[in-house]
Amino acid sequence: MTRLLMSLFVILAAGIPAGFAEEAAVEAPASQPEIQSDAGDMPVYQFPVIKPEYNIYGGYNSMHLKGSRQAEEYRVITDSLVFGGEMRMITYPHRLHLDADIFSVKDYDADVSYAYRDLALFRFRNNTFFHNLDNVRLLFGSVNALDAPGRHYGIKSSMNDFLVRLKAPDFPAHLYVSGSYIEKKGTRQDMALLGSGSFNNRIRTSQARSLDWTTKEITVGANSLLGPVEVDVSHTEKRFDPGSHNVLFDSYASAGAIRNEGLFPRSMNPETKTSANTLRLHTLYSGGLSASATITKIDRNNTDGGAKSDYFIGSGQVMWSPMTKLTFFIKYRHKEVDFDNPRSIGSIEGIAVCSPANNAAGIYRCQIRPSVSSMTDTITGIGRYRPFAGVALKGEVTYEDVRRDEYREWRIPRETERTAASLSADVRIARNVKVMAKYTHRDSNNPATNVEPENADEGKVALSWMPFLELNTSLGYDIAKGKSDDIYIFAALANKRETKRQRVIAQVSYLLLKDLSVGLSYAYMDNKVRQDLVYSDTAGGAFADTSVPGKDVARTYMVDASYMPKGKFLLNAGISHTNSRGSFSPSNILGQAVIGDFSRVETNETVLSLAGKYPITKTVEMGLQYRYVYFEDVLDRPYDDVDDGRVHAILLTMRKEW
């Protein structure tokens, strides 16, 4: 029934403007001059001669690290040669653009695009970078650390995407192929729980894990103008290949209370396949009534584990403007998710993981809960009214209904209903003063997770002011409060939760002199939660710790300056400092206060950057950049997974242009 309704809405949404679409159809731009010429003597447009432009640069990057690589999480911290360049060649009907920057063998990017008139377009982009990863220390209790403390983990991520698009001459019909190829190679820390399976025989393990993952995605599609609507159809295939190290094994020499002796798999990254078919259609964008609709079907398959999931998503949007000052927007979305996970597991990598033979007592069975399938309908209505110039008022209402299957297994509600309403105003008080204010209220009836509040209010205010041409200021404040009086999961034991989140942002930019500008900014961000928590006790029962606070607070300060005397040189300088703190503070009813001590963290990050460019000749330029990062673990304790790190980086380049 719902699919029928959704399909009907989609068809109506796309078809409504069909009757008048021809009237609202875009006419050829009136700017096209009428060329009067003698019969047989048609003038021919001469495409201007545009000289190709090239530039190349080369240089050296020197980096010095002391301490933790967290100081530069996304950089390769080694000395390296750097080079790159850009080329732009526009010789009608061809257009070619190449842009490449190479900072090291693990940090480079490229962008290539070619177009032949408007008939063929090709684009390829690569972005490769190195992510320095954590190596956390296992503390307390029984530990089987198979990796060396302080070993450096990291992954090189190479992201490539391409597009080839062909167009029919003199008609808006396209055929396209697009795709992406993402490769992740390196080592990361792998953690797991070993031991007999008994709660009193826990052995945490940590080891280096090699990765060689590839994600491939390709989309083939076509679209065209078809009278009053435009239609696009596409098919997508995606594959995730975890490579040859997709599972680890542990050997147990003797039987324990639960686990028998033998070889057992763990930490498996399964191979997955995804297929999707999508249909999109929309009316012209320039009418007083326009609509669009999208239907997509996605199938996912875990080929190693056997689980499958299907998605059916349909959405329709309508914009209607009955008068210039008033516009309505309506959006509807229907989503069906159907999970199908196996009820039993035969074997993983040839090893029977759920067989009673694996259990010393012979009674071991796998308990697989059926995954949650659901159906969600969301409808949003927005009205925008401009009573007079410089003022825009907007009201928005959203209703969402989620219905679930297999909810009892997970002790979550069968149905969740959400409503949200907001009012906002954008007002230009004076030519150079603009204010935005927005208030939103949300209600959630039977949320499935405790982190979703039963009711929440959010307010936002933003002011931008340009008292004179050289000075630009902006100020923003955002506060959101949430409350739950009946946390579902803990039932009678604990039921209260309150949240508060604030953001304060202030920015000033000032043109001190004709060639000198400075900017300052300050940001304050906090997330505070106060919630009843529940722990097990040693007698096998449970007890509540009420109103436990948890909070994250951060402050960022930034100053930057730019000096650019015309035709001479360019100097940029900037400094930023960010202080971040996180904590949670349980009470000490049964000695759990120390848990809060484990999770406290405070860091400071200071970044100083200086950069200059100096033109040696008209076509040759020298550049010098210095960057200093100091990442400080303020508390300096072993529990918080952060350590001090300092990085100095100097980059010297020479650039030539043609």
Added chain:
Amino acid sequence: MNPIKSVLIMLFLSGIVLTACESLKTVKPMLPMKEYEKMLVGSLEAEYVGTDTCLAACHYHDDKKKNLDASTMGVQISKKTHMPIVNCESCHGPGSLAIEGITREQVEEDAKNGKKTKCKYETLIDIRNLPAPAKSLVCLKCHSKYAEFNLHTWNTGVHAVNDVSCSDCHEIHMGPDLMIRKEEMENLCEKCHFTVKAEFSLPSHHPIHEKKIFCTGCHEPHGSEIEKNLKKMTVKEVCVQCHADKEGPYTFEHAENMEDCTTCHSPHGSVNNNLLKARQPFLCLQCHIGHRTSASATTKGELYLRCTDCHSRIHGTDIPAASGTGTFTQ
């Protein structure tokens, strides 16, 4: 679905259809857009003169003309007239009044005196001061039937609803390719979204400031079918573009939390490792009953330093725990 709800939805949809049909009968042509279209016609007393005539006397805008000619718009030549389909007057309106009285000799004379000859630009369309829908219409009057599906949900997208127009992001005269460069994207978005700029300064963050990934990796600025202008049909699909190892599905799922990664993660930036919204163990204790808190500090440390030391496969797994249950330890 509840039959009453089905009936209500049917009635609501019927109401839209009937209202739209009524408006079809009573407002031909479509008034509100026509009002905006009137703003784009330009002076009714002016005539179109062609770009070459506009720039015949002076050459201050030669670079702009060159860039436009070299762009996708410029290379579309009409077979009928052999002229570019799009030129300066397509957007700025007829230019005869603007260049009235300006001669090459006058321009040269002014240049000798250190003066820049101004055309009567006030007779052209005042694009800068148009209302946002009219500014967008300058572009949409052509980019409306060229099967450009990146504008598929533009009209109902967050930007259009909030009066952001094409020219707020696209600088049409910046160069021949008219695409926003990756180095510029962050500053462009953060011009309005400055709260997001601050979030990327937090200790755990996606590498936007480092220019390793870009806002358009997750967001579609031209509009989308879901909230926050995300570029895919679900939150999960956006994240698993790059984090495909978390995609699943798995034999042992983490309830339905994996459908929305933002249940636990803060995608722009966070004080906590791995972009987590709260520190462990508090993050997990918000929904789960904690382990026993015995007198031993060692045991407390073992159980509560990081839940994921043991429950490392928290996004889902195909391998049961030693006890046969799906507790994400294997």
